Amino acid sequence: xxxxxxxxxxxxxxxxxxxxxxxxxxxxxxxxxxxxxxxxxxxxxxxxxxxxxxxxxxxxxxxxxxxxxxxxxxxxxxxxxxxxxxxxxxxxxxxxxxxxxxxxxxxxxxxxxxxxxxxxxxxxxxxxxxxxxxxxxxxxxxxxxxxxxxxxxxxxxxxxxxxxxxxxxxxxxxxxxxxxxxxxxxxxxxxxxxxxxxxxxxxxxxxxxxxxxxxxxxxxxxxxxxxxxxxxxxxxxxxxxxxxxxxxxxxxxxxxxxxxxxxxxxxxxxxxxxxxxxxxxxxxxxxxxxxxxxxxxxxxxxxxxxxxxxxxxxxxxxxxxxxxxxxxxxxxxxxxxxxxxxxxxxxxxxxxxxxxxxxxxxxxxxxxxxxxxxxxxxxxxxxxxxxxxxxxxxxxxxxxxxxxxxxxxxxxxxxxxxxxxxxxxxxxxxxxxxxx
Amino acid sequence: xxxxxxxxxxxxxxxxxxxxxxxxxxxxxxxxxxxxxxxxxxxxxxxxxxxxxxxxxxxxxxxxxxxxxxxxxxxxxxxxxxxxxxxxxxxxxxxxxxxxxxxxxxxxxxxxxxxxxxxxxxxxxxxxxxxxxxxxxxxxxxxxxxxxxxxxxxxxxxxxxxxxxxxxxxxxxxxxxxxxxxxxxxxxxxxxxxxxxxxxxxxxxxxxxxxxxxxxxxxxxxxxxxxxxxxxxxxxxxxxxxxxxxxxxxxxxxxxxxxxxxxxxxxxxxxxxxxxxxxxxxxxxxxxxxxxxxxxxxxxxxxxxxxxxxxxxxxxxxxxxxxxxxxxxxxxxxxxxxxxxxxxxxxxxxxxxxxxxxxxxxxxxxxxxxxxxxxxxxxxxxxxxxxxxxxxxxxxxxxxxxxxxxxxxxxxxxxxxxxxxxxxxxxxxxxxxxxxxxxxxxxxxxxxxxxxxxxxxxxxxxxxxxxxxxxxxxxxxxxxxxxxxxxxxxxxxxxxxxxxxxxxxxxxxxxxxxxxxxxxxxxxxxxxxxxxxxxxxxxxxxxxxxxxxxxx
Ligand SMILES: [Zn+2]
Ligand SMILES: [Zn+2]
Numbered sequence: 001x002x003x004x005x006x007x008x009x010x011x012x013x014x015x016x017x018x019x020x021x022x023x024x025x026x027x028x029x030x031x032x033x034x035x036x037x038x039x040x041x042x043x044x045x046x047x048x049x050x051x052x053x054x055x056x057x058x059x060x061x062x063x064x065x066x067x068x069x070x071x072x073x074x075x076x077x078x079x080x081x082x083x084x085x086x087x088x089x090x091x092x093x094x095x096x097x098x099x100x101x102x103x104x105x106x107x108x109x110x111x112x113x114x115x116x117x118x119x120x121x122x123x124x125x126x127x128x129x130x131x132x133x134x135x136x137x138x139x140x141x142x143x144x145x146x147x148x149x150x151x152x153x154x155x156x157x158x159x160x161x162x163x164x165x166x167x168x169x170x171x172x173x174x175x176x177x178x179x180x181x182x183x184x185x186x187x188x189x190x191x192x193x194x195x196x197x198x199x200x201x202x203x204x205x206x207x208x209x210x211x212x213x214x215x216x217x218x219x220x221x222x223x224x225x226x227x228x229x230x231x232x233x234x235x236x237x238x239x240x241x242x243x244x245x246x247x248x249x250x251x252x253x254x255x256x257x258x259x260x261x262x263x264x265x266x267x268x269x270x271x272x273x274x275x276x277x278x279x280x281x282x283x284x285x286x287x288x289x290x291x292x293x294x295x296x297x298x299x300x301x302x303x304x305x306x307x308x309x310x311x312x313x314x315x316x317x318x319x320x321x322x323x324x325x326x327x328x329x330x331x332x333x334x335x336x337x338x339x340x341x342x343x344x345x346x347x348x349x350x351x352x353x354x355x356x357x358x359x360x361x362x363x364x365x366x367x368x369x370x371x372x373x374x375x376x377x378x379x380x381x382x383x384x385x386x387x388x389x390x391x392x393x394x395x396x397x398x399x400x401x402x403x404x405x406x407x408x409x410x411x412x413x414x415x416x417x418x419x420x421x422x423x424x425x426x427x428x429x430x431x432x433x434x435x436x
Numbered sequence: 437x438x439x440x441x442x443x444x445x446x447x448x449x450x451x452x453x454x455x456x457x458x459x460x461x462x463x464x465x466x467x468x469x470x471x472x473x474x475x476x477x478x479x480x481x482x483x484x485x486x487x488x489x490x491x492x493x494x495x496x497x498x499x500x501x502x503x504x505x506x507x508x509x510x511x512x513x514x515x516x517x518x519x520x521x522x523x524x525x526x527x528x529x530x531x532x533x534x535x536x537x538x539x540x541x542x543x544x545x546x547x548x549x550x551x552x553x554x555x556x557x558x559x560x561x562x563x564x565x566x567x568x569x570x571x572x573x574x575x576x577x578x579x580x581x582x583x584x585x586x587x588x589x590x591x592x593x594x595x596x597x598x599x600x601x602x603x604x605x606x607x608x609x610x611x612x613x614x615x616x617x618x619x620x621x622x623x624x625x626x627x628x629x630x631x632x633x634x635x636x637x638x639x640x641x642x643x644x645x646x647x648x649x650x651x652x653x654x655x656x657x658x659x660x661x662x663x664x665x666x667x668x669x670x671x672x673x674x675x676x677x678x679x680x681x682x683x684x685x686x687x688x689x690x691x692x693x694x695x696x697x698x699x700x701x702x703x704x705x706x707x708x709x710x711x712x713x714x715x716x717x718x719x720x721x722x723x724x725x726x727x728x729x730x731x732x733x734x735x736x737x738x739x740x741x742x743x744x745x746x747x748x749x750x751x752x753x754x755x756x757x758x759x760x761x762x763x764x765x766x767x768x769x770x771x772x773x774x775x776x777x778x779x780x781x782x783x784x785x786x787x788x789x790x791x792x793x794x795x796x797x798x799x800x801x802x803x804x805x806x807x808x809x810x811x812x813x814x815x816x817x818x819x820x821x822x823x824x825x826x827x828x829x830x831x832x833x834x835x836x837x838x839x840x841x842x843x844x845x846x847x848x849x850x851x852x853x854x855x856x857x858x859x860x861x862x863x864x865x866x867x868x869x870x871x872x873x874x875x876x877x878x879x880x881x882x883x884x885x886x887x888x889x890x891x892x893x894x895x896x897x898x899x900x901x902x903x904x905x906x907x908x909x910x911x912x913x914x915x916x917x918x919x920x921x922x923x924x925x926x927x928x929x930x931x932x933x934x935x936x937x938x939x940x941x942x943x944x945x946x947x948x949x950x951x952x953x954x955x956x957x958x959x960x961x962x963x964x965x966x967x968x969x970x971x972x973x974x975x976x977x978x979x980x981x982x983x984x985x986x987x988x
Binding site for chain 2: 001010011012013014015016017021022024026027028031032034035036038039040041043044050051052053055077078081245277281282285289294295297298299300301302303
């Protein structure tokens with residue numbers, strides 16, 4: 001079996017790394033997936049190529065995150081390799097002659113926000129965002145769409161691209177009122193410059209293949225058609241599976257394969273998924289075959305039972321309503337933006353971010369200084385119960401000279417009440433930090 | 437005394453070795469229509485001066501199975517496969533008589549869909565009706581649970597003349613390769629067994645009461661009865677013999693490139709810290725990807741008889757061969773002609789020299805070069821072509837995926853420090869390779885019969901693979917057809933002990949002669965608490981030090 005669609009697979013199971021011995025994010029998480037892929041002879045399929053992982057550098061991380069106090073003290077080698085593997089996939093697609101790539105890696109990353117004090121939701125750094133910013137080194141205007149199909153809201157990715165209209169972020173997840181991290185309601189649509197380009201589709205518990213595929217066909221694909229991204233990325237979490245121990249959804253391996261077949265992502269990056277024996281071997285195989293344009297009709301869990309997974313009429317109805325609301329938001333994004341932000345010069349918000357894995361609480365004030373000539377500045381003030389208190393200034397891509405200068409002066413003149421001050425100047429690709 | 441014979445494509449080489457010294461060598465041309473008599477006349481000539489009582493063993497590297505596969509002179513095989521869920525493999529390209537049956541095993545070794553008795557009966561009936569005498573039975577994940585294959589094979593017993601079961605071929609995963617391997621084993625079963633029977637008869641006629649061993653693709657050997665059950669393992673033993681030959685003739689401890697340069701091809705091997713690299717998944721023969729353990733070898737169409745031609749002002753050597761070198765009456769200029777011009781070939785006369793000179797001059801490159809300069813340029817180009825290939829292979833080897841942080845960060849890259857060459861043109865080409873690679877280039881003694889020496893000095897290789905999934909209570913060692921129950925408390929130490937016990941019980945090989953070569957042990961979790969271990973072990977017979985020749 002083969003097709004002419006060239007797929008690169010970067011498989012990094014990190015067999016020597018775990019959060020703790022019985023934690024879901026442990027050594028054997030991808031062991032059975034590896035068994036299945038080897039037994040199926042994936043390595044011998046002509047149009048699939050296995051590539052070696054790579055390790056990301058601190059400067060790759062600094063293009064996305066403010067690690068407190070710095071990258072070295074927050075990020076482990078395993079995280080750098082997961083991010084480096086995602087970068088390897090990006091290079092394979094952008095300049096390696098591959099049609100698509102799948103980063104089958106751990107640890108995951110989509111709960112990692114802009115500011116990083118530690119591990120939350122098993123994530124420390126955001127693999128997809130680091131990969132995207134790597135691609136933008138050579139293609140600064142790259143239009144990217146991220147479709148996050150992990151069962152949990154991709155709150156980290158959402159936070160990072162909240163104010164960026166060049167990066168469309170669509171998250172399909174189990175409704176935050178019933179699952180960690182709790183965020184991701186339909187009304188969360190992005191900051192002043194990115195208003196409408198964050199799209200949340202919170203699905204009810206019990207949603208099955210039909211529900212997901214309905215949303216893909218009736219919301220995700222039409223939105224992508226209009227957005228016209230250069231690159232489509234799938235944050236391919238697999239915890240929507242009916243056997244996942246942490247969630248309440250009813251998706252099957254066939255559902256995942258069909259979803260990928262419809263979505264046609266250029267790059268897929270594994271996120272969560274903790275039914276490591278009953279789901280991951282089949283789901284990963286399904287995604288891989290769909291991405292390589294090969295027949296996936298035989299991929300099925302041994303205990304699969306269609307009748308048992310059927311979603312209720314009520315869910316059908318709810319999802320139809322939800323989808324039309326999402327589409328309405330998307331169509332009216334300009335009007336909504338005007339209503340919310342017209343004639344404003346500063347937009348502020350506060351949030352509290354809990355790092356569940358490391359038990360840290362962060363309090364954050366975020367301030368967007370709007371500019372009529374450019375995307376303006378983003379200023380984060382944040383402190384945590386790890387005794388850090390920081391100021392982080394981001395000068396957005398395409399910022400005007402006045403905003404750039406203002407950013408630098410904020411950095412230089414920061415008051416002594418901070419333990420650290422950071423500046424990320426995306427115009428000149430420069431990252432500065434100072435301890436106070 | 438150890439006797440080695442290497443049956444190649446054009447020549448058969450033999451060597452008798454005693455106490456680290458080569459006592460006698462022989463080289464004959466092969467009669468392609470009668471390989472059997474080629475072997476036995478060569479052997480009787482080789483052994484002529486010796487007392488057969490002094491012979492400890494004879495090891496033979498044969499192309500019997502390889503040729504049968506390459507020339508498609510193999511038996512029809514009823515291929516019975518259970519693909520189960522996952523990729524729906526077709527396999528009709530391998531055998532026209534494929535029978536797909538239901539039933540499946542998952543990665544844990546759990547039978548998730550039992551085999552259907554009625555189907556067993558109906559498939560058997562079809563096989564008998566179609567007059568198929570050979571069967572191969574393979575199920576997905578049979579290495580994790582041998583029960584389904586065993587049941588199918590048991591039912592076929594007596595109805596066909598022989599059945600091979602997939603799990604006996606290798607302990608490694610890879611269902612399509614297991615299917616290919618099992619199919620080929622059965623397809624060459626008769627060819628090889630006929631040869632084996634004739635060999636045994638010939639030996640008793642010669643009153644040779646010594647063990648006859650057969651060389652395997654991994655450079656090790658197996659006794660004749662084992663080979664008769666696993667004939668597929670005799671494929672591609674030729675390259676393995678050359679590799680063992682170089683190893684036995686040289687003392688290499690570092691990363692190195694090994695070359696066997698012949699008339700039409702050059703075989704390339706690599707050593708890491710003196711240990712040969714193996715093919716990552718298994719041998720590939722005639723488009724069949726198999727699980728047969730094999731040394732990593734890449735053959736390129738470049739040798740002494742390769743044709744030299746000028747394309748766009750650049751000299752190309754090979755891959756085509758049009759006949760003998762021009763000097764010996766062949767039709768076209770070859771690399772050997774360049775060697776003759778430079779006086780690098782023994783036993784040449786003036787007539788050879790003048791023909792070679794004419795051939796090399798006709799290349800006319802570089803412009804206004806002397807005939808010697810042209811000849812030297814040809815050999816430099818030949819060395820460069822080899823280097824381009826090894827550079828590319830090394831890049832691939834060093835880029836192979838790894839799955840742990842430790843390997844990714846700390847594993848050393850393969851970085852050859854020396855080159856070792858055998859084969860006819862070895863001596864002539866060595867200085868050019870040395871120049872192009874800037875590495876020391878060694879030509880071991882007996883460089884032209886290295887294969888036979890390698891065969892003579894080979895040792896038994898044997899592997900057992902153990903997988904124990906304590907959460908579901910299944911242990912399997914596929915190579916010996918074992919699937920048994922275990923408790924949740926089964927430990928890594930117990931698993932190792934069991935594996936050594938099996939080596940002793942089945943092969944009569946003691947624990948001190950075995951070693952664990954792969955080991956992993958994971959804690960399986962149900963909910964948030966431990967539910968037993970997942971243990972994977974691979975053990976092998978310790979490779980014995982290959983004898984290094986005492987004198988030159
Ligand atoms: Zn998740
Ligand atoms: Zn501005």
